[in-house]
Amino acid sequence: MSDLRELYQEVILDHNRKPRNFRKLDGANRHAEGYNPLCGDKVVVYLKVDGDVVTDVSFEGSGCAISTASASLMTESLKGKRVAEAEAVFDGFHKLVTGAPGADAAPLGKLAAFAGVSEFPVRVKCATLAWHTLHAALAGRADSVSTE
Amino acid sequence: MKPATSATRGGGGSAASGAATTGAAGSNTAASGAAKNSPATRPPFDVAAARADFPILAERIHGKPLVYLDNAATSQKPLAVIETLRNFYAHESANIHRGVHYLSAQATDAYERARATVQQFLGAADAREIVFVRNATEGINLVALSFVRRRVKSGDEILISAMEHHSNIVPWQMLCEETGAVLRVAPIDDAGDIPLADFERLIGPRTRFVSVAHMSNALGTINPAREIVEIAHRHGVPVLLDGAQAAPHIPIDVRALGCDFYVFSGHKVYGPTGIGALYGKAEHLEAMPPYQGGGDMILSVTFEKTTYNKIPHKFEAGTPNIAGTIGLAAALDYLRAFDAESLAAHEADVLAHATAAVSAIPGVRLIGTARRKASVLSFVLDGVHAHDIGTILDQEGIAVRAGHHCAQPVMQRYGVPATARASFGLYNTRGEADALALALRKVVEVFR
Numbered sequence: 001m002s003d004l005r006e007l008y009q010e011v012i013l014d015h016n017r018k019p020r021n022f023r024k025l026d027g028a029n030r031h032a033e034g035y036n037p038l039c040g041d042k043v044v045v046y047l048k049v050d051g052d053v054v055t056d057v058s059f060e061g062s063g064c065a066i067s068t069a070s071a072s073l074m075t076e077s078l079k080g081k082r083v084a085e086a087e088a089v090f091d092g093f094h095k096l097v098t099g100a101p102g103a104d105a106a107p108l109g110k111l112a113a114f115a116g117v118s119e120f121p122v123r124v125k126c127a128t129l130a131w132h133t134l135h136a137a138l139a140g141r142a143d144s145v146s147t148e
Numbered sequence: 149m150k151p152a153t154s155a156t157r158g159g160g161g162s163a164a165s166g167a168a169t170t171g172a173a174g175s176n177t178a179a180s181g182a183a184k185n186s187p188a189t190r191p192p193f194d195v196a197a198a199r200a201d202f203p204i205l206a207e208r209i210h211g212k213p214l215v216y217l218d219n220a221a222t223s224q225k226p227l228a229v230i231e232t233l234r235n236f237y238a239h240e241s242a243n244i245h246r247g248v249h250y251l252s253a254q255a256t257d258a259y260e261r262a263r264a265t266v267q268q269f270l271g272a273a274d275a276r277e278i279v280f281v282r283n284a285t286e287g288i289n290l291v292a293l294s295f296v297r298r299r300v301k302s303g304d305e306i307l308i309s310a311m312e313h314h315s316n317i318v319p320w321q322m323l324c325e326e327t328g329a330v331l332r333v334a335p336i337d338d339a340g341d342i343p344l345a346d347f348e349r350l351i352g353p354r355t356r357f358v359s360v361a362h363m364s365n366a367l368g369t370i371n372p373a374r375e376i377v378e379i380a381h382r383h384g385v386p387v388l389l390d391g392a393q394a395a396p397h398i399p400i401d402v403r404a405l406g407c408d409f410y411v412f413s414g415h416k417v418y419g420p421t422g423i424g425a426l427y428g429k430a431e432h433l434e435a436m437p438p439y440q441g442g443g444d445m446i447l448s449v450t451f452e453k454t455t456y457n458k459i460p461h462k463f464e465a466g467t468p469n470i471a472g473t474i475g476l477a478a479a480l481d482y483l484r485a486f487d488a489e490s491l492a493a494h495e496a497d498v499l500a501h502a503t504a505a506v507s508a509i510p511g512v513r514l515i516g517t518a519r520r521k522a523s524v525l526s527f528v529l530d531g532v533h534a535h536d537i538g539t540i541l542d543q544e545g546i547a548v549r550a551g552h553h554c555a556q557p558v559m560q561r562y563g564v565p566a567t568a569r570a571s572f573g574l575y576n577t578r579g580e581a582d583a584l585a586l587a588l589r590k591v592v593e594v595f596r
Binding site: 017062 | 210552595
């Protein structure tokens, strides 16, 4: 159970139960869809980008606890960030969940709760689906993102 | 729950025997044992002895004993199969149907004996009606391209059911796209049965082919295959039965079923991956053009004219999966050595026990509650995604499938993105069903 508690930390369970910013965003000027065909998880990420600042962000979709909590915490962590900063957070998050060398949880705040994912390689795609979708939305790509 | 018409799997004697012997592939212990077991003396299925035949069951996963409940995805292999493969490559390997040398003649014999074993397993009249393919999927594609394609024009219809695996959907969609034919889908009810009246209503003057699962991989439903074939035949429509899930659990008799085609995969019936079989009525196979061109499927080749080989060789272009074929026969011999009714009673008991134990957990909803079911227990748990269930069970050493089971339309039918699916094989026990239920209670605890 210790590995499991590592994975399913309280903050993750909480955001799974009560996802934040879980809605379609009125006035969004960017959005993208993400899809994991292996498990059927779907997410749509909506952004309001003003200049190079992400002024608002939300998501909709259905998925497992890891993907839902990841999307929810992502929306919280990005509001008010510059686009380049958002991409940097994604980079740090990706390193954390894949257990890449140089991964550092400290600057990630609440997102550090996902460190346990690196022990569960098959769940990395769950944790990163919303982030890849965010990346596509920031890049203005309209086609849907697939994990496969 | 056994169709009375099927006596294909009568048998007896130790299932563990025959391992590592050269002749295991072709020998048929089931036939000789059939007479010994009258119903009165039938012994109960000895699951402990059967488990000892499967070396992988001794593995530990995350420090826990493996509880393998993903048999609908693929089954584990008994020593009889593993040793047959090893023995073939160590002592018997050669190409078939061409060599004058000893090993080639031996390999050819073993390969063709395997065909006879499959013929007996399916209850086919003639070994020429058995075509070796990679798996059930390839069998369906072969029938779609070689049989149905010539029989459909724009506006004609192909009828499947709402519970099909993607492998019995996509080949027909591809054919429809190519020919302008229309795919019709017979609905299923909330329990996961095909109401036969609805099914019959969907057969019309333009229906050219019916293709349905004998048993559902996502729901566990055993379909009334004989009735489906009868209805279709009453309208003059030929039928393929997808037996990928049925083959390990239900005795099959293609003559009693009356189907025109039957397909199954070796790896789900305790055999190797990469080998399966297609049964087709000889009159159909004779009339069908080859599926692929190459060696072995020809009688003579000149640049002006090639003469195709006879059935079934016409459909087996290129060097086939020789070891896999012989391994498949070893698996079927292994399975047929058990008393069919005792084994079915054991499997039904474990499934009923698991169903009761899992249903008792608050928040569980079963997906697939047909009256006639085998092996499969699909469910969702309130507030917990199937993926999270799968991860937590895995930590307990329990292997289940979490996802759409290559049957996304079934998931849509029940309004769920995914289910968790435990699927039981001959070696699973009540104790393992209890372990599943206990682990699910841990899932509930984690997500409370």
